[in-house]
Amino acid sequence: MNEQLFTTERLMSNFREYMQQNEAYMSKIQALNAYYKVVAGSILADRIAKNADLIVRMRHLEEAYQKVAQETR
Secondary structure (H helix, E strand, O other): OOHHHHHHHHHHHHHHHHHHHOOOOHHHHHHHHHHHHHHHHHHHHHHHHHHHHHHHHHHHHHHHHHHHHHHHO
């Protein structure tokens, strides 16, 4: 993940841009909240996906270990 995307200054700029782009459809607070939820959801989804990949790798490691251990008995 590119950490430059999540600097305070960059996020403030993104909030302002999103509010401006959506001023015809929603209030500034609604736009602020909507953008916040999208970004927070994206960050959480990324973390969940990475955790799921880690769990799969650990399961494969354990399975490989057990199979090789069985061969040596």
